Amino acid sequence: MKSKVWLGLLGLALILALPFATDLLLGRSWVRLLDFALLYAMLALGLNIVVGYAGLLDLGYVAFYAVGAYLYAMLASPHLGMHWPLWALLPMGALVAACFGALLGAPTLGLRGDYLAIVTMGFGEIIRIFLRNLNITNGPAGIDLIDPIQMGGFSFGANHSLLGWDFPGIYSYYFLFLILTALIVLISHRLSDSRIGRAWSAIREDEIAAKSSGLNTRQLKLMAFAMGAAFGGVSGVLFAGFQGFISPESFTMGESIMVLCMVVLGGMGHISGVIMGAILLAILPEAFRPLSQFQQATFGHVWLDPANLRMLMFAVALIVVMIIRPEGLWPSPVRRRELLTNDDEKNSSHKAVP
Amino acid sequence: MSEIANSNDLLVARGIGKRFGGLSALNQISLSIPSGAIYGLIGPNGAGKTTLFNVLTGIYQADEGTFELDGKPLTHCRSDQICALGIARTFQNIRLFGNMTAIENVMVGRHVRTRSGILGAILRLPSQRTEEQAMITQAQELLDYVGIGQHANQVARQLPYGDQRRLEIARALATDPKLLALDEPAAGMNDTETATLGKLLQKIKKSGVTILLIEHDVKLVMGLCDRVAVLEYGHLIAEGTPTNVKNDPKVIAAYLGMEVS
Numbered sequence: 001m002k003s004k005v006w007l008g009l010l011g012l013a014l015i016l017a018l019p020f021a022t023d024l025l026l027g028r029s030w031v032r033l034l035d036f037a038l039l040y041a042m043l044a045l046g047l048n049i050v051v052g053y054a055g056l057l058d059l060g061y062v063a064f065y066a067v068g069a070y071l072y073a074m075l076a077s078p079h080l081g082m083h084w085p086l087w088a089l090l091p092m093g094a095l096v097a098a099c100f101g102a103l104l105g106a107p108t109l110g111l112r113g114d115y116l117a118i119v120t121m122g123f124g125e126i127i128r129i130f131l132r133n134l135n136i137t138n139g140p141a142g143i144d145l146i147d148p149i150q151m152g153g154f155s156f157g158a159n160h161s162l163l164g165w166d167f168p169g170i171y172s173y174y175f176l177f178l179i180l181t182a183l184i185v186l187i188s189h190r191l192s193d194s195r196i197g198r199a200w201s202a203i204r205e206d207e208i209a210a211k212s213s214g215l216n217t218r219q220l221k222l223m224a225f226a227m228g229a230a231f232g233g234v235s236g237v238l239f240a241g242f243q244g245f246i247s248p249e250s251f252t253m254g255e256s257i258m259v260l261c262m263v264v265l266g267g268m269g270h271i272s273g274v275i276m277g278a279i280l281l282a283i284l285p286e287a288f289r290p291l292s293q294f295q296q297a298t299f300g301h302v303w304l305d306p307a308n309l310r311m312l313m314f315a316v317a318l319i320v321v322m323i324i325r326p327e328g329l330w331p332s333p334v335r336r337r338e339l340l341t342n343d344d345e346k347n348s349s350h351k352a353v354p
Numbered sequence: 355m356s357e358i359a360n361s362n363d364l365l366v367a368r369g370i371g372k373r374f375g376g377l378s379a380l381n382q383i384s385l386s387i388p389s390g391a392i393y394g395l396i397g398p399n400g401a402g403k404t405t406l407f408n409v410l411t412g413i414y415q416a417d418e419g420t421f422e423l424d425g426k427p428l429t430h431c432r433s434d435q436i437c438a439l440g441i442a443r444t445f446q447n448i449r450l451f452g453n454m455t456a457i458e459n460v461m462v463g464r465h466v467r468t469r470s471g472i473l474g475a476i477l478r479l480p481s482q483r484t485e486e487q488a489m490i491t492q493a494q495e496l497l498d499y500v501g502i503g504q505h506a507n508q509v510a511r512q513l514p515y516g517d518q519r520r521l522e523i524a525r526a527l528a529t530d531p532k533l534l535a536l537d538e539p540a541a542g543m544n545d546t547e548t549a550t551l552g553k554l555l556q557k558i559k560k561s562g563v564t565i566l567l568i569e570h571d572v573k574l575v576m577g578l579c580d581r582v583a584v585l586e587y588g589h590l591i592a593e594g595t596p597t598n599v600k601n602d603p604k605v606i607a608a609y610l611g612m613e614v615s
Contacts, residue, residue, distance in 0.1 A: 187476050194475030195461075195468055195486070202451045202462045209449035212411055214437035214466030214529050223472060 019174045030286075031170045035242060037282035038177035039235050044262040044278040045184050045271065046231025051260065052269035053192060054224035055204025057117040059256050060104070060124020064229035066131060066251035067100050068093040068236020073143040073246050074136065086149050090237055097233020098226040100127075105225030109218045112207070124256055132248040142247025149176065149241035156241070173242055180238065181275075184231055188271050191227070200224055265321055267328030276330050281314075288313050364389040364424060364564045365410070365441075365533055371418030372402075372409055372588075379405045381588045383419070387533070387581075392555060392565045394579035394596070396572070398608070401585040403568045404446055407537055410566075411443045412436040423533065438466050442531035444522040446538045446568075452511035456502060456521050459510050460493035463528025496524045500554060516547045520554070527558070534558065535566040540574055552578055576600060584608075 022030045043065055050058045071093050075084040104123045108116055131137045148157025148169065156172040191197045199220050202210040211217050240246050258281065266277020291309055295301070304312075321329065363386040372380040380402045387393045395403050408414040410421060412433035420429045428436050442463075451459050468489060474482035497503040500520040505513055510521060519539055526534055536555075540548045552574055559565055569575045575582060576596045584592040584605050592602045599605055 190475050190478060191472065194482070195465060195470050195489070196472055196475055198454070198458055198462050199465050201454055201458075202465075205451035205453060206449050208413065208433075209445065209451065210462070211433040212413070212437060212443055212445075212449075213463050213525060214434050214442075215462070216432075216434045227472065 015178065019171050028168070028170065031174065033283055033286055035170055035173045035177055037279040038174070038181050039239055039242070040259065040262060040282045041181050041275045041278040042177070042184050042231055042235040042238075043259050044266070044274045045181075045188050046228045046235065047259050048228075048263050048269065048271070048274045049188065049191070049200075049231070050224050050228035051263055052274065053197060053204070054200040054221060056221060056224060057113065057120070058225075058228070059117045059121035059253070059260065060127070061120075061228070061232060061259055062251045062253070062256040063104065063124045063127035064097040064101055064232030065236040065239065065255070066127055066248075067097045067229075068233035068238075069240040069246050069250070070131060070137055070143070070236075071096055071233070072237040072240040073146050076147040076241070077143055078145050079138060079143045080136075083147055086151050086237075086241070090234060093233040093237035094230040095233075097236065098230040101225040101227075101229025101232075102222050104229075105222050109221055121253060121256070124251075124253060128248050128251050128253075131251070137248075140248060142245060142249075144245040146240050146244050146246070148244065149173070149238070157244075177238060180234065184234070185271055185275070192269075192271075196220070196223065261318060265318065265328060267331035270328070270330060270332030273328050273330035273332065277328070280329075284317065285311070285314055362388050365421065365566070367410070367419065367421035369419035370406065370409060370416050370421060372405055372414060373417050379588050380409065380416075383585075383588075383590050385583050385590065385593060387564060387566060389564055390559070390562065391580040392559050392567060392578050394575040394582040395566065395568045395585065396570070396575055396582060397585035400587075402588040403585055404537060405588075406585070407443065407535055407566075407568065410436075411441055411535060434466070437529055437531075440530075440532035441535060442526035442529045442533075443535040444519070444526055444537055444539060446541065448518050448522055450510040450518055450522055450525070452509070454510060455507050456497060456510055456513065456524075457490070457493045457506040459521055459525050460496050460528045461489050463525040464489045464492060466529050493524075493528065496528055497521075499527070499557075500524045501550070516543055519543070519551070523554070523558075527563070531563060533564045533566060537568045538570060539567070540569055540571045548574055 019031050019034060022034060043061075046064070047058065047061045050056050050061070072089050074080050075082045075089060075092075077083075104120070108119050111119055132140050137143070148155055150156065154172075155169075156176055157169045159169060160167040160172065199210070199215050202213065202215060203217055203220060207217060239250075243250075259278075262277040262281045263274050264277070265281065266275065267273025288309065291313070295303055325331075365387040367386070368384050370380055370383040371378070383402075383406060395406065397403050405414065409416045410428075412428070412431050412435070416429060420427060422428055423436075423440055426439055428439060428441075431439070451462060454462070468485055470479070470482040470485050473479075494503060494506055497506050500523055502513070502517045502520050502524070505517060510518065513521060523534075523536070523539065526536075539555075540551055543551065548571060555565060555567070555578060567575065567579065579596055581594065582592075582596050582599045583590060584599060584602075586608045591608060592599050592605045594602075
């Protein structure tokens, strides 16, 4: 027990020291990447509620990210001349996105599997096309000069100094995102271990049996859509404030697929797995960037465009992982059971008997 | 046939009809299940027993006719509403939440009788904690009741077949039903297991729950049921006490094919 406490404290210390160490060893752009990784972790945890807990394959999830981001961008930028503070916009982003989640979820309640995936994909695109063509969202040009996130008198975008040390905005953002990620982790965990969470699992396992056991599946699915969307909205708000500029191009279907990959790769339904998947996939493409310098150095010419090469390597890595570990890199015990083959099942049933 | 509803009847169905395309799966089925009874539903394969079950539990909508439980009309209700109003069921081919533990399966059954929502779960409100504790206790009690209490934390699909059947009954009982509808609970069981099941059903009956039972095991049905209805090709061909039904020439001709001793 005591060693567990020490291990926890050590982990916490590592997480707190991470941005400073990264800055020192790899440079400032990597700290920025860390911030993005945390944003993606929040996003992936939101999608995890829908896909991992309730088993609803949603391919348009990025729409809720967009809703949160545009909400912040419109209410905290010169675009409409409004400058609302974060403490108002963050809950508002969650709420508005949750409403969108329920709204877009409602027509899909009778659908399952592939059909659900296609319809949600369509909704995701509809939202993006609206953002592209509406005047209030400034069309394809997007919105820029978005206020950096502010709380009280503290601006997260500005450089500060801490005990004489330089403390740039990306550090402040890191800690803000860290706190909110922790909050989302706590909420996810408590939901999964509750009456509602069990009901979601039941729907994922067998919808007809769930209905016959008295679960109002429509209501429960809407709750899952709304809850997942709320997390998406929160990450969107933070994204807009962090980035300072957003356009419809940030919210393409590719982004939805990427978030889904994070959930599936890490381990559907398992909080730690999903976070790991998010961080890995957010950082991996950057990690492949030096490949172009390597080509330049060895061949004196860049034969393969680094952007394409990165995506190729990325795809290969994903495929390999999915073949070797279909249950994800760090699956929950439940998912692992689901994907076990018959042979494994025999072995583990031996183990399960005390 | 008991066409007239008695005040003692729990479930009353009047003229239920169900068609699948040109096939008439159920035709003018009327029956009343007396409160507190074990009511058997038998018939050859394809007679429409499971279809009737699916209509009564809201999985199919009836094309004709009405049915009510305790005087409340249920004809157009969804399955979850029907469950909330007091009919719980099991399935012919077991449908458990396979990757959840036995106790979690039963706790899902308690869902319909509990309240706490998302906010309660996130904030871990005192009311939510109390309810959660109560759910765990009740679920464990139910597992003990059906005789698989020692497997509470085992994953449902790793349980032996007979235990899975019992777990499904426990999950159904967790919804506090007035009517428990069992679709071939003894299918695939050996004689010892069937005998244990018979005892369990009698125990459930004594606790005041009415049971509707589809079963192929004629010995079990005749020994256990207070009344029996016989379906053939979607028609109700006989209804009454087991002794009467067993001696009904129509039943002998259509279903049993020969006299049973």
